[in-house]
Amino acid sequence: MDTMNEQFISLWDYITGPELWLTVGTGILRIIIILLLAVIIVRVSKKVVNRLFVNRGRGPIRITERRENTLKKLIKSVVAYVVYFIAFIMILDNVLGFEIGPLLAGAGVAGLAIGFGAQNLVRDIISGFFIIFEDQFSVGDYVAIAGIEGTVEEIGLRTTQVLSWTGEMNVLPNGVVTQVTNYSVHNGLSIVDINIPYESNVADAERIINEVAATLPEKHDFIVGVPEIIGVQNLEVSHFVIRVIADTLPGFQWAGERNIRREVQDQLYKEGIEIPAPRVVMYNRDDKETFLEQNREREQ
Structure with missing residues (x-):
């Protein structure tokens, strides 16, 4: 005690x-x-x-x-x-x-x-190292990774954070980055198909489009050079399609397409060329023989 x-x-x-x-x-x-x-x-x-x-x-x-x-x-x-x-x-x-x-x-x-x-962890770290070392993408780039599109907010050795344009923050393990589409490395290409009704002349439509295209680089800084007409792309049921392409700054190809469509459509409408509408041609049964005879004459 x-x-x-x-x-x-x-x-x-x-x-x-x-x-x-x-x-x-x-x-x-x-x-x-x-x-x-x-x-x-x-x-x-x-x-x-x-x-x-x-x-x-x-x-x-x-x-x-x-x-x-x-x-x-x-x-x-x-x-x-x-x-x-x-x-x-x-x-x-x-x-x-x-x-x-x-x-x-x-x-x-x-x-x-x-x-x-912890093989997945090791794989994520090794993949992150090569992403940074090879400069596959960087902070601020607009990319498509594993089905996710958005702006890269942060790159770490284990994860990459991608902010979608609708506001969602996506955290992706670097190990799932098997294929990357980087829209911010080279200039973008805007591809615009313009529908012209058959009643309009191809030369007139191309002249109007060229006049509008010449003014676009001054109006929009992200359009690099004057847009170019490739030619008639398709012949549809009620219209033909004229394709226009334009170089843009990286990541601005979609904005370029929207602005080219708007400017060209406004000018075409002012010049009397309207948007083509679907149409149906009907023949009377009594005129069937006359119609067939006209076709035979054209073939001859």
Whole structure:
């Protein structure tokens, strides 16, 4: 009984004594200092990265703006992960007194075992590395990936975020990116088919279209060069089709098509060429022989 009392008194003295609280206070202070330094380093590194890319135009290595935005976000994320990981290791080693060597060795063995069951994660990271390394697409590009179309908001080593034009944010694992259609690399091509009724003359219709096409580059900055008439594309039941193509800035091919249709249709209507409508030609039975005779004469 006396021994238990002595142990309790010793424990109470240790708990209420200054040594424990001095040790705890020192440990908390060290943790705060380490975390504060980590936050400062991350913020400073972000500013340094921004400054480096601001001065990129003065150096010998030139990169596009789209690739610049991708690399900036990726470098900032990697630096933050590394700094916070180092801070976590320092807290375990210097403050809490854990043996880091055996801990890291155990983590390595555990990581090897987990790796066999985390093949999708490894595939996502490897795919993300090659997406960035090969510059398949960058932040700000309009792309079609795995049935999703939209603007790339962020590219990470594991996932890619694509914002649809209707506002949905799609988060795609990089491992599913097996085929990419990037609309932002080269100029787009607007393809417009214009229906003209058979009552109108082809030459007149093409003249009106050419007059309108000559004014489009001045009205719309995203149309590069004067749209070109390819010719009569199809002969339909009630009309023939004239195809027009135009080069546009990357990603603006759909806007180019809409504006070309609007401008051409307005001018065609003013010139008396209306939109063709379906029609039905009827013959009286009494006129059947006359009609057949006319066809035979045409064939001869």
